[in-house]
Amino acid sequence: xxxxxxxxxxxxxxxxxxxxxxxxxxxxxxxxxxxxxxxxxxxxxxxxxxxxxxxxxxxxxxxxxxxxxxxxxxxxxxxxxx
Amino acid sequence: xxxxxxxxxxxxxxxxxxxxxxxxxxxxxxxxxxxxxxxxxxxxxxxxxxxxxxxxxxxxxxxxxxxxxxxxxxxxxxxxxxxxxxxxxxxxxxxxxxxxxxxxxxxxxxxxxxxxxxxxxxxxxxxxxxxxxxxxxxxxxxxxxxxxxxxxxxxxxxxxxxxxxxxxxxxxxxxxxxxxxxxxxxxxxxxxxxxxxxxxxxxxxxxxxxxxxxxxxxxxxxxxxxxxxxxxxxxxxxxxxxxxxxxxxxxxxxxxxxxxxxxxxxxxxxxxxxxxxxxxxxxxxxxxxxxxxxxxxxxxxxxxxxxxxxxxxxxxxxxxxxxxxxxxxxxxxxxxxxxxxxxxxxxxxxxxxxxxxxxxxxxxxxxxxxxxxxxxxxxxxxxxxxxxxxxxxxxxxxxxxxxxxxxxxxxxxxxxxxxxxxxxxxxxxxxxxxxxxxxxxxxxxxxxxxxxxxxxxxxxxxxxxxxxxxxxxxxxxxxxxxxxxxxxxxxxxxxxxxxxxxxxxxxxxxxxxxxxxxxxxxxxxxxxxxxxxxxxxxxxxxxxxxxxxxxxxxxxxxxxxxxxxxxxxxxxxxxxxxxxxxxxxxxxxx
Numbered sequence: 001x002x003x004x005x006x007x008x009x010x011x012x013x014x015x016x017x018x019x020x021x022x023x024x025x026x027x028x029x030x031x032x033x034x035x036x037x038x039x040x041x042x043x044x045x046x047x048x049x050x051x052x053x054x055x056x057x058x059x060x061x062x063x064x065x066x067x068x069x070x071x072x073x074x075x076x077x078x079x080x081x082x
Numbered sequence: 083x084x085x086x087x088x089x090x091x092x093x094x095x096x097x098x099x100x101x102x103x104x105x106x107x108x109x110x111x112x113x114x115x116x117x118x119x120x121x122x123x124x125x126x127x128x129x130x131x132x133x134x135x136x137x138x139x140x141x142x143x144x145x146x147x148x149x150x151x152x153x154x155x156x157x158x159x160x161x162x163x164x165x166x167x168x169x170x171x172x173x174x175x176x177x178x179x180x181x182x183x184x185x186x187x188x189x190x191x192x193x194x195x196x197x198x199x200x201x202x203x204x205x206x207x208x209x210x211x212x213x214x215x216x217x218x219x220x221x222x223x224x225x226x227x228x229x230x231x232x233x234x235x236x237x238x239x240x241x242x243x244x245x246x247x248x249x250x251x252x253x254x255x256x257x258x259x260x261x262x263x264x265x266x267x268x269x270x271x272x273x274x275x276x277x278x279x280x281x282x283x284x285x286x287x288x289x290x291x292x293x294x295x296x297x298x299x300x301x302x303x304x305x306x307x308x309x310x311x312x313x314x315x316x317x318x319x320x321x322x323x324x325x326x327x328x329x330x331x332x333x334x335x336x337x338x339x340x341x342x343x344x345x346x347x348x349x350x351x352x353x354x355x356x357x358x359x360x361x362x363x364x365x366x367x368x369x370x371x372x373x374x375x376x377x378x379x380x381x382x383x384x385x386x387x388x389x390x391x392x393x394x395x396x397x398x399x400x401x402x403x404x405x406x407x408x409x410x411x412x413x414x415x416x417x418x419x420x421x422x423x424x425x426x427x428x429x430x431x432x433x434x435x436x437x438x439x440x441x442x443x444x445x446x447x448x449x450x451x452x453x454x455x456x457x458x459x460x461x462x463x464x465x466x467x468x469x470x471x472x473x474x475x476x477x478x479x480x481x482x483x484x485x486x487x488x489x490x491x492x493x494x495x496x497x498x499x500x501x502x503x504x505x506x507x508x509x510x511x512x513x514x515x516x517x518x519x520x521x522x523x524x525x526x527x528x529x530x531x532x533x534x535x536x537x538x539x540x541x542x543x544x545x546x547x548x549x550x551x552x553x554x555x556x557x558x559x560x561x562x563x564x565x566x567x568x569x570x571x572x573x574x575x576x577x578x579x580x581x582x583x584x585x586x587x588x589x590x591x592x593x594x595x596x597x598x599x600x601x602x603x604x605x606x607x608x609x610x611x612x613x614x615x616x617x618x619x620x621x622x623x624x625x626x627x628x629x630x631x632x633x634x635x636x637x638x639x640x641x642x643x644x645x646x647x648x649x650x651x652x653x654x655x656x657x658x659x660x661x662x663x664x665x666x667x668x669x670x671x672x
Contacts, residue, residue: 042121043290
């Protein structure tokens with residue numbers, strides 16, 4: 001899955017959780033998205049896990065970085081090194 | 083009915099964040115917990131909205147259960163909850179217990195149990211509230227492996243004890259119910275239920291994916307408490323109670339018994355029989371010739387259900403929606419209290435289309451999956467159980483026979499006289515209190531004031547000389563109808579105020595209310611009281627009795643702003659109605 005495909009799929013996940021479409025940019029953080037509170041954060045994590053068939057570790061759940069970092073993490077987990 | 087697996091937790095949470103469509107009709111639910119409550123509360127709201135049980139929630143700050151309950155000025159009390167859900171987290175209990183020395187642990191667990199019991203008691207004291215407590219899920223940690231349950235200080239043993247204590251408290255308080263959360267977690271799968279990451283990060287007691295099932299239990303209990311439970315299973319026969327078509331395959335050709343899929347049908351019937359014995363009414367709704375449909379009940383050696391288990395047997399070639407309405411009419415119950423079971427998707431859809439109030443679950447193709455599937459829907463939640471429930475099948479069956487009899491008469495009085503009715507009219511006693519309490523909670527239609535006296539209140543009436551609390555039972559040549567009416571008077575000077583008068587719908591049109599009035603007048607006369615006063619308080623459901631007092635000869639004395647009306651009757655001028663009902667003296671039941 002390419003980085004761009006992941007971004008699009010993640011936009012679907014945000015839509016599913018928030019009920020509104022969000023355009024995701026790499027430099028965004030939780031503060032930039034309406035409704036992204038601590039409960040929604042967990043829901044986004046879980047919905048992403050379900051969408052990509054991956055699992056985040058505790059430290060990754062707690063570490064709320066930028067959208068770009070999150071996409072990197074999803075990319076790394078969904079395309080494990082051969 | 084809803085099927086939690088159809089309901090996705092993420093969409094439910096999103097729905098729950100939107101709030102109810104109509105706030106004025108929504109139940110008010112406080113959610114308190116020793117964990118994060120937001121996930122649960124959002125799913126509960128979403129589910130309520132999805133299944134037509136709209137609700138609004140109140141949640142106090144994180145982990146402030148005790149303070150919130152104790153502080154009478156807290157927003158919880160001004161929220162005036164109809165329901166209070168108390169969430170537990172075994173993860174929190176675990177940490178308390180494991181940090182205590184093994185030798186002191188049992189005492190510590192006892193302490194925690196008592197603290198919890200006092201929280202539950204406090205919650206139950208909120209006026210008008212029903213409390214739902216989630217029991218602890220048994221933890222996955224077993225320091226002694228399988229031997230753990232035999233070690234008194236083990237986590238497994240102590241959590242079991244704590245749950246026992248919770249159930250005990252609930253059984254002592256009439257407005258507290260427990261959710262068997264461990265059952266739900268086991269069904270869901272404990273390895274998926276426990277997600278320690280989410281406990282550490284956000285104090286969530288389970289993976290939120292399990293929440294629709296957990297929240298569903300609370301809504302089931304809410305419904306049961308509100309008297310909206312399901313009462314009757316109306317079922318098809320071919321490929322539901324046996325394999326094959328009895329009309330085509332004949333008695334010998336149907337698959338029922340120990341071989342192959344036949345055993346699955348036997349098992350399904352055993353399950354239905356258990357529900358029937360518990361008081362769920364069974365009805366047959368089949369496209370068949372009547373005699374063909376009855377043949378297996380009469381002659382097949384492997385049938386578990388007998389004709390006497392079926393309160394209403396309808397086998398003809400009319401459409402099933404009409405037949406289902408006929409079942410409702412003959413049993414005198416609402417279409418919305420009937421579950422329709424049919425293997426044919428065509429019939430299920432027809433009923434969903436033409437009789438949408440009925441509850442129509444899917445049916446698995448494989449009969450071996452009938453029971454597990456229907457069980458997963460938890461259709462038959464109940465808020466109480468009394469020995470009277472077990473007789474219900476006979477009551478309803480007798481009612482149907484009675485109606486057949488009625489059709490033979492052209493004159494109602496002759497028909498009523500032919501029934502040879504006998505009634506008991508006695509002051510409340512402890513023996514009958516559970517059934518009295520049940521009627522008081524459940525009766526909606528023939529209920530003049532719809533005051534839901536608590537069990538404790540009812541008990542106080544027993545010996546209070548100011549009160550005149552009576553129960554009424556009815557029997558006739560078709561059988562016992564059981565305890566079917568309650569009337570409570572309160573003496574106020576020269577007036578007997580009838581604060582409660584209610585009657586079960588299954589004995590309507592039998593002139594029992596006239597019999598009761600005759601007795602009330604006798605009671606008043608003996609007590610030297612000159613006047614009876616009754617009040618009709620209209621609700622959405624008690625239109626049936628709007629003219630109750632008028633019909634009985636009372637005079638309208640006052641109309642109140644809430645449209646309730648007060649009626650009076652002079653004892654001296656009253657001419658007894660003397661309906662054809664013999665008064666029988668109560669004998670103590672063995």
